[in-house]
Amino acid sequence: MVSFCKMRECLILLAVAALVGAADLPPSCEKPVYCNSNLLHEVQMARIFNDSKTFVDLQMKFNESKTLGDFQILMNDTNQNPSRAQLEQFVTDYFSNEGELEDWKPSDHSDNPAFLATIKDEELREFGKGINDIWPLLARKIKAEVLEKPDQYSLVPLTHGFIIPGGRFKEIYYWDSFWIIEGLLISGMQETAKGMIENLIELLVKFGHIPNGSRWYYQERSQPPMLTAMVAIYYQYTQDLEFVRNNIGYLETEMAFWQNERAVTVEKDGVNHTLFRYYSVSDGPRPESYFEDYNNTIGFSDEERTDFYIDTKSAAESGWDFSTRWFLVPGGSNNGTITDIHTRYIIPVDLNAILAGAFQQIAVFNAVLLNLSKSYEFAALASDLRNSIEAVLWNKEDSMWYDYNTRDNLHRKYFYSSNVAPLWQNAVSSTFLMANGPKIVSSLEQSGGLDFPGGVPTSLIRSGEQWDFPNVWPPEVSIVVNALANIGTDEAKTLSLEVAQTFVRSCHWGFLQYKQMFEKYDAENPGQFGGGGEYNVQFGFGWSNGAILEFLHKYGSELTASDNNVNGSSSTTISPDGKRRCGKRRSALADDEKKKERKRFLWRTSR
Numbered sequence: 001m002v003s004f005c006k007m008r009e010c011l012i013l014l015a016v017a018a019l020v021g022a023a024d025l026p027p028s029c030e031k032p033v034y035c036n037s038n039l040l041h042e043v044q045m046a047r048i049f050n051d052s053k054t055f056v057d058l059q060m061k062f063n064e065s066k067t068l069g070d071f072q073i074l075m076n077d078t079n080q081n082p083s084r085a086q087l088e089q090f091v092t093d094y095f096s097n098e099g100e101l102e103d104w105k106p107s108d109h110s111d112n113p114a115f116l117a118t119i120k121d122e123e124l125r126e127f128g129k130g131i132n133d134i135w136p137l138l139a140r141k142i143k144a145e146v147l148e149k150p151d152q153y154s155l156v157p158l159t160h161g162f163i164i165p166g167g168r169f170k171e172i173y174y175w176d177s178f179w180i181i182e183g184l185l186i187s188g189m190q191e192t193a194k195g196m197i198e199n200l201i202e203l204l205v206k207f208g209h210i211p212n213g214s215r216w217y218y219q220e221r222s223q224p225p226m227l228t229a230m231v232a233i234y235y236q237y238t239q240d241l242e243f244v245r246n247n248i249g250y251l252e253t254e255m256a257f258w259q260n261e262r263a264v265t266v267e268k269d270g271v272n273h274t275l276f277r278y279y280s281v282s283d284g285p286r287p288e289s290y291f292e293d294y295n296n297t298i299g300f301s302d303e304e305r306t307d308f309y310i311d312t313k314s315a316a317e318s319g320w321d322f323s324t325r326w327f328l329v330p331g332g333s334n335n336g337t338i339t340d341i342h343t344r345y346i347i348p349v350d351l352n353a354i355l356a357g358a359f360q361q362i363a364v365f366n367a368v369l370l371n372l373s374k375s376y377e378f379a380a381l382a383s384d385l386r387n388s389i390e391a392v393l394w395n396k397e398d399s400m401w402y403d404y405n406t407r408d409n410l411h412r413k414y415f416y417s418s419n420v421a422p423l424w425q426n427a428v429s430s431t432f433l434m435a436n437g438p439k440i441v442s443s444l445e446q447s448g449g450l451d452f453p454g455g456v457p458t459s460l461i462r463s464g465e466q467w468d469f470p471n472v473w474p475p476e477v478s479i480v481v482n483a484l485a486n487i488g489t490d491e492a493k494t495l496s497l498e499v500a501q502t503f504v505r506s507c508h509w510g511f512l513q514y515k516q517m518f519e520k521y522d523a524e525n526p527g528q529f530g531g532g533g534e535y536n537v538q539f540g541f542g543w544s545n546g547a548i549l550e551f552l553h554k555y556g557s558e559l560t561a562s563d564n565n566v567n568g569s570s571s572t573t574i575s576p577d578g579k580r581r582c583g584k585r586r587s588a589l590a591d592d593e594k595k596k597e598r599k600r601f602l603w604r605t606s607r
């Protein structure tokens with residue numbers, strides 16, 4: 001600012017900047033104990049718990065005003081400087097972790113659901129059974145105490161039992177729930193799946209959007225908006241049109257939230273486009289990662305700190321917390337660290353694809369419900385967004401979609417698994433697909449992102465962040481597998497199967513070794529869990545189980561646990577010792593052979 005304004009103007013500008021500073025922003029949530037108080041600050045900064053989430057998950061033994069008032073007395077008595085021991089004592093006296101949730105037995109769980117019989121490979125059938133057996137271990141219900149004194153909990157009470165992701169994630173989570181619901185439907189647990197959706201709708205009604213998870217401290221953040229996709233997959237499995245009729249208004253409410261709160265105008269080639277970004281505006285560090293966020297802003301100006309909090313929360317809203325996807329350094333590259341986070345300037349491919357898919361799905365639902373004017377309205381929204389995705393995010397040269405940096409008007413030309421999300425969400429027109437499908441396949445093959453024995457990593461950049469190399473996140477593998485399948489050519493289908501096969505074998509190997517499913521895996525070491533980020537790897541794990549069940553269901557007659565089980569196929573990925581990477585079909589093909597093969601494309605579907 002100082003470099004291009006005269007002193008007097010600068011003072012005015014600075015004054016204006018200060019006016020829109022932290023003072024005008026809401027706190028992370030309306031519960032001071034959990035979001036905005038010196039109690040929170042002192043306890044978190046003293047690192048009484050290694051994981052910052054532990055404290056904000058505790059329940060208060062007394063009401064909020066007594067808790068805050070008594071803490072103020074402690075502060076006064078200690079000259080505003082309580083010792084660590086005094087803080088520990090206060091936490092012990094005023095908080096408890098007796099538990100807000102109890103185990104729950106979903107009545108629709110069966111030990112031998114029908115889909116298992118469709119898995120041809122015996123070892124993988126065992127694997128599918130093993131995963132199906134995990135559902136009851138992740139099933140929870142809110143205790144009656146929470147409903148009696150909701151003000152003393154950070155947990156938001158919900159009516160139905162639900163499936164948690166696992167580990168430290170012991171509440172219901174928004175986008176995780178899509179893969180959990182799909183897995184439940186495959187396991188024949190339709191009632192549980194329906195209850196999950198109804199819980200999320202309760203959150204939508206309460207907050208006006210669906211927060212990251214069912215905790216007050218997630219109040220100002222949403223997550224990838226998959227509610228419509230959840231209702232769609234539930235309808236696909238159940239044909240429960242009554243449910244769609246009763247809930248379609250909520251799907252429209254959610255779309256309105258994104259349209260009103262997260263839309264941005266991007267001018268490209270002389271045309272203005274409406275696209276969407278993650279943008280969660282509130283003041284203060286994320287309560288559940290308070291120490292980490294605060295520590296990262298040491299040395300920042302007030303304005304920089306406020307921006308950092310908004311950009312980290314916005315990145316958390318994306319589900320990719322954290323990744324070089326949100327890092328932006330001068331010049332426009334992603335070569336930075338967490339302190340270079342500028343989520344607000346990035347237009348994400350996956351978010352826009354999800355919304356285009358949701359608009360289209362709502363149009364379809366309205367058509368089925370014979371509400372044609374609504375159907376046209378949403379079809380037009382879908383079509384506009386598809387056009388904007390093509391105009392702004394599609395990179396013709398590379399035959400790939402990229403996130404777009406609105407600060408420098410540049411594509412973010414990096415491999416991220418989210419780049420292919422428009423195919424996954426059917427957010428492309430049939431003519432576009434006909435013209436570009438084969439090119440996208442080769443672009444993806446050449447990216448290097450599919451070359452790892454442990455699955456598709458989210459990126460190829462080893463940043464130390466958990467949504468970067470070498471971590472493989474199960475929902476992202478699902479996005480790539482479905483994106484390829486939706487291209488519709490034989491080659492794309494083969495590649496889709498290969499990607500699924502590699503990941504299923506990796507997780508199977510890990511399952512045999514550890515008797516666990518992890519939230520994330522390691523692309524370089526099949527079956528091993530991923531690392532990095534702010535907390536230790538978690539077990540369980542909702543979306544991993546869902547993604548594997550999806551692959552076993554989708555490709556159950558073709559997948560094999562190891563090459564020994566393969567009958568007549570030369571496709572190889574890893575050996576069950578999990579260490580060696582064998583030659584892959586694609587790399588084995590000479591370039592001209594590849595070209596010939598590409599010419600043999602058979603278009604099976606056109607949309």
Ligand SMILES: *[C@@H]1O[C@H](CO)[C@@H](O)[C@H](O)[C@H]1NC(C)=O
Nearest residue numbers: 047048049050051052054536
């Ligand atoms: C917290 O972390 C420290 C240092 O890493 C470790 O020594 C300690 O055992 C941990 N405490 C708990 C309760 O996990």
Ligand SMILES: *[C@@H]1O[C@H](CO)[C@@H](O)[C@H](O)[C@H]1NC(C)=O
Nearest residue numbers: 061062063064065066067151
């Ligand atoms: C909170 O609890 C205290 C003592 O337990 C009580 O005196 C006070 O009325 C309560 N306040 C509210 C708002 O319930």
Ligand SMILES: *[C@@H]1O[C@H](CO)[C@@H](O)[C@H](O)[C@H]1NC(C)=O
Nearest residue numbers: 069070071072073074075076
């Ligand atoms: C703490 O001290 C301040 C300033 O001395 C005073 O205004 C406040 O009432 C005190 N609070 C309590 C709870 O003692």
Ligand SMILES: *[C@@H]1O[C@H](CO)[C@@H](O)[C@H](O)[C@H]1NC(C)=O
Nearest residue numbers: 265266267269270271272273
């Ligand atoms: C795009 O919108 C901006 C402001 O929102 C406006 O200044 C600009 O003229 C518009 N450009 C076009 C091509 O309509």
Ligand SMILES: *[C@@H]1O[C@H](CO)[C@@H](O)[C@H](O)[C@H]1NC(C)=O
Nearest residue numbers: 291292294295296297298299
């Ligand atoms: C605090 O931040 C500094 C960088 O400013 C970092 O080196 C350090 O590891 C952080 N401490 C913790 C405990 O995260």
Ligand SMILES: *[C@@H]1O[C@H](CO)[C@@H](O)[C@H](O)[C@H]1NC(C)=O
Nearest residue numbers: 329331332333334335336337
């Ligand atoms: C990224 O930054 C590091 C140090 O900040 C530097 O060594 C490296 O060359 C940079 N890489 C690129 C691709 O700009």
Ligand SMILES: *[C@@H]1O[C@H](CO)[C@@H](O)[C@H](O)[C@H]1NC(C)=O
Nearest residue numbers: 249252369370371372373374
């Ligand atoms: C169509 O949708 C509108 C707006 O949601 C609603 O008012 C109307 O009742 C619906 N019509 C039918 C036939 O469902």
Ligand SMILES: *[C@@H]1O[C@H](CO)[C@@H](O)[C@H](O)[C@H]1NC(C)=O
Nearest residue numbers: 120563564565566567568569
């Ligand atoms: C392979 O499949 C064929 C036909 O299904 C069967 O006849 C043959 O025995 C199988 N071979 C092996 C090694 O399993």
Ligand SMILES: CC(=O)N[C@H]1CO[C@H](CO)[C@@H](O)[C@@H]1O
Nearest residue numbers: 173176212221316317319321
């Ligand atoms: C950082 C944040 O916003 N909290 C959580 C949101 O939900 C995801 C799970 O989908 C967690 O990874 C985040 O920690």
